[in-house]
Amino acid sequence: MSIICNIKMAPPIPPDPIIILLIGITGIGKSTFIKQVTGLDVPIGDDLESLTASVTTYKTRISGKEVWFMDTPGFNDTNQAQRSDTEVLGAVSTELVKQHREGLLVNGVVYLHKITEDRMYGTHVSNLLMLRRLVGEPSLRNVVLATTKWDAVTQEEGEKRERQLKQRYWARLIEHGAKVARIRKEIPQSYLGVVDSLMENMGITLQIQKELGDDGLTLEQSSAGKVVLDEVNKATAAFKRQMERLSEELKITTEQGQQNMKSLQDLMTREKNDLEAKLQQAARDREILQKGIQELQRELASHNAHTPAPPSPPPSSSFPPPPPQQLQQSENYNVLDSKGEFPLYRAAAGGHYSTVKRMLEGGANPSMRTKYQWTALHWAVGNGHTDVVQLLLAYGAEVNAVSDTRRRPLSMAGTERMRHLLRQRGAS
Numbered sequence: 001m002s003i004i005c006n007i008k009m010a011p012p013i014p015p016d017p018i019i020i021l022l023i024g025i026t027g028i029g030k031s032t033f034i035k036q037v038t039g040l041d042v043p044i045g046d047d048l049e050s051l052t053a054s055v056t057t058y059k060t061r062i063s064g065k066e067v068w069f070m071d072t073p074g075f076n077d078t079n080q081a082q083r084s085d086t087e088v089l090g091a092v093s094t095e096l097v098k099q100h101r102e103g104l105l106v107n108g109v110v111y112l113h114k115i116t117e118d119r120m121y122g123t124h125v126s127n128l129l130m131l132r133r134l135v136g137e138p139s140l141r142n143v144v145l146a147t148t149k150w151d152a153v154t155q156e157e158g159e160k161r162e163r164q165l166k167q168r169y170w171a172r173l174i175e176h177g178a179k180v181a182r183i184r185k186e187i188p189q190s191y192l193g194v195v196d197s198l199m200e201n202m203g204i205t206l207q208i209q210k211e212l213g214d215d216g217l218t219l220e221q222s223s224a225g226k227v228v229l230d231e232v233n234k235a236t237a238a239f240k241r242q243m244e245r246l247s248e249e250l251k252i253t254t255e256q257g258q259q260n261m262k263s264l265q266d267l268m269t270r271e272k273n274d275l276e277a278k279l280q281q282a283a284r285d286r287e288i289l290q291k292g293i294q295e296l297q298r299e300l301a302s303h304n305a306h307t308p309a310p311p312s313p314p315p316s317s318s319f320p321p322p323p324p325q326q327l328q329q330s331e332n333y334n335v336l337d338s339k340g341e342f343p344l345y346r347a348a349a350g351g352h353y354s355t356v357k358r359m360l361e362g363g364a365n366p367s368m369r370t371k372y373q374w375t376a377l378h379w380a381v382g383n384g385h386t387d388v389v390q391l392l393l394a395y396g397a398e399v400n401a402v403s404d405t406r407r408r409p410l411s412m413a414g415t416e417r418m419r420h421l422l423r424q425r426g427a428s
């Protein structure tokens with residue numbers, strides 16, 4: 001007797017995707033990285049990045065495997081940030097915990113750093129601390145510390161900076177297994193090399209995923225959250241001291257009540273409003289920090305559903321009227337926002353070449369000043385965006401503009417190449 005078995009095969013379970021997280025400040029080259037390796041239509045130099053605190057996941061197939069790239073907003077984007085580090089951490093953690101709950105693991109973290117930076121500022125150091133806390137030391141072996149913008153420095157300069165990074169700032173991360181890589185825009189293989197090496201890694205659970213997702217900690221109890229809580233506390237104390245000083249000065253000038261004190265009083269009142277706004281942000285940050293992951297998820301979902309369009313700024317009278325066909329667009333460009341900044345300034349600081357070009361073509365004033373007298377050129381130079389600097393100069397940006405702290409663009413140049421470029425245009 002023969003037994004006929006009719007065995008129905010269950011459809012094969014697709015393997016989990018390989019997940020790679022990209023971290024780095026706005027303008028560092030995260031989108032360029034993702035575009036190079038996925039071929040997807042990723043917006044480069046996107047202004048929105050500096051305005052929103054959202055994580056975007058790009059999905060593709062590489063060598064027959066499903067690979068997801070998570071593009072995160074930058075921490076410590078002091079030049080152009082519209083959102084606080086706390087908000088960024090909230091958004092990044094929420095997305096990471098969501099994936100953790102779906103049983104997904106992270107295969108790699110790429111931390112990007114511009115080799116054009118001539119020194120390490122406090123922001124870089126706290127970014128590295130944030131990376132360590134977010135990932136957790138045992139998982140640092142899945143991290144690649146990748147330097148970008150090698151084309152904007154000489155080989156010698158770049159190698160010297162890389163040595164300093166490895167010996168000092170990155171030493172602890174390297175000790176725990178983090179790798180170092182160089183990325184060159186003109187060499188696509190340099191991007192793929194990083195991805196290939198990460199694809200071989202075993203998937204891991206990041207420290208922030210364990211702390212928030214498994215241990216039920218609030219953001220402020222998490223290791224990464226403590227870094228931002230510390231920042232918020234320090235900033236709050238500093239704002240409060242400044243407020244007290246200002247209120248005292250304002251009282252004295254008001255008591256004197258002289259006519260020529262009027263402009264001084266106006267200035268102080270504006271400064272006071274600014275400080276009050278910062279204190280309010282710090283209070284909002286504290287609220288976020290006290291939340292658990294469920295609340296964060298709910299908030300993020302409702303925020304994404306209701307994000308309003310950015311408000312149109314009021315018209316300005318500080319710049320000569322543009323030609324009629326450009327009037328509407330440039331009216332929006334040439335006004336200061338509530339932070340005393342303007343769109344061209346943020347786009348130039350972030351190195352967003354095509355956005356800067358569009359704004360200049362649309363009538364943006366290349367020499368416009370922020371509330372503190374900074375120009376777009378200052379920070380395009382300071383952040384090493386040679387292409388943006390050339391563009392601004394081509395549109396007649398004032399090369400020797402002086403900020404309120406007496407800084408000229410030339411004094412902010414980090415490379416000999418940049419200094420040469422500026423001097424050629426009459427910088428002193």
Ligand SMILES: Nc1nc2c(ncn2[C@@H]2O[C@H](COP(=O)(O)OP(=O)(O)O)[C@@H](O)[C@H]2O)c(=O)[nH]1
Binds near residue numbers: 046
């Ligand atoms: N010179 C140079 N520019 C780069 C490099 N990588 C990216 N960029 C430019 O830097 C700007 C910001 O890049 P993007 O990928 O949008 O940065 P993100 O804000 O981190 O996503 C764009 O103008 C890019 O073309 C690089 O290796 N060298």
Ligand SMILES: [Mg+2]
Binds near residue numbers: 043
């Ligand atoms: Mg981007």
